[in-house]
Every structure is written in C-alpha cells, then in structure tokens.
Amino acid sequence: MRALELRIPPLVLMLVMAIAMWALGNAVPTLAYDAQWSAPAALLIACIGAVICFMGVAGFRHRRTTVDPVRPQKSTVLVVDGIYRHSRNPMYTGMAMMLAAWALYLQNFAAIILWPAAPLYLQRFQILPEERALTALFGAEYQAYRKRVRRWL
Template structure:
C-alpha cells in the first residue's frame, strides 16, 4: 500500500471523488433525500471551503515553501501561522468542505457515504506520509505543533 503514498495530487483526488459522488447520485436516484435549502447550504460550504483552502495556499506562498504535497522533502519551512493555527491541513479541509457542498447539493445517501472514504484515504496515503517527513525534517518544533493543532479541525 505504500505505493499509493503521495502519488495522487489531492486536488485530483477531490475531483475524482466529486465525479464518483455525481455518478453514484445518478445511478441511485432512490437514495435521494430531500433537503430544504440545499442550494444555500451547498453555497455556504463552497465559499467556506474555497476560503479555507486558499488561506492555506497563501500561507505557504508567504513562507516561500512548496504547495505540492507530493514532494514534502521540498518544504523549506514549517508553516504554523494564519489558518495553520487552527488546522494542520487547511487545504485538505477545504477540499472536504467542497465535497460536502456537492453532497448537500446532490442529497444522495450513496454520494454522502463517500465523504468518510475521502478522509480515510487522505489520512492514510497523504497526511500520514507528510507527517512522517515533517517530523523527521523539523523534529521537536513539528511535534509541538502537532500537539497544539488538530489534523483536520
């Protein structure tokens, strides 16, 4: 399973999950659940997801470090300011919120069921390998940061 670690860019993974959610919703219309205000809820999650993800990107840009999560060895600094005071993975949290927005819009149980799979995949194949590298590179500073700030929220 190590072969999957850091291989799929998280943005591509989010797009794949979005496509799978849409496909499942089309294939299982009987699993649709009516939700009042679904467009409003989807809009709120969309805006929130975009703001959080972009805040993470901007923090990395300000620190002059790579935003490509497939190459954590290119990290030049430990980013712990801004949005990173609240989440160690705001870009991934933003993607999750965008998928949640789609789930609200689709309102299909099968599509919603993919959200925990996204989190599990990200934790195992993206975040855990990143954390191993960051701990090795930044040592006690990263360990202290992990003790202060949660992985997702």
C-alpha cells in the first residue's frame, strides 16, 4: 500500500471524491432527502473550511516553506504558530469540511456515506507519510509539536 503514499495530491483527491459523491448520489436517488436547512448549513461549513484551509496555506507562505503535498521533505521550517497551534493539518481539515459541505448540499445519504473515505485516505496515504518526513527533518522539535497539537481540528 505504500505505493499510494504521497501520490495523489489532496486537491485532486477532493475533486475526484466530489465527482464520485455527485455520481453516487445520482445513481441512488432513493437515498435522496429534502431539507431546507441543508444548503445554508453547507454554505456555512464550506466557508469555515475555506477559511481554515486558507489560514493553513497563509501560514506556510508566511514562513516561506513548501505547500507541495507530494514532497514534504522539501519543508524548510516547522510551522507551529497561527492556525497550526490548534491543528497540525488545517489545510486538510478545511478540505474535508468543504467536502462534507458538498455532501450536505447534494442532499443524498449516499454522498454523505462516501464522505469519510476522503479523510481516511488522507490520514493513511498523505498525513502519516508527511509525519514520517517531518520527524526525519525536525526530530525532537516535531515530536514535541505532535504531543501538543492534534492532527485534526
């Protein structure tokens, strides 16, 4: 399974998952529901997710380190301030929130059931390999950070 590690950029994964959720929702119309609150809730969650994601990217840019998710070994600085005081992975947390918002917006339980596949994939094939790379690069400093701050928000 290591062959999948750091291979699919998270933005590509999110796009593929969004399309799959839409397609599955259309393929299983019997699992559709109608809730007036769904669209406003989806908008709110998507906006919060986008802000969290943006804050993560801004933190990396401010510290002038790479945001390249397939080459974590290129990291030059361990970012531990800003949003990174609360989450080790705000970009992925924000993306997962935006995808959850999409699932709500689609108003189909099939899309909602598919949603956890994205964060689970990210955890196994993106985050864990990144953590190994950051441990190799930053050693004890990263280990202390891992103990202080949660992986997800």
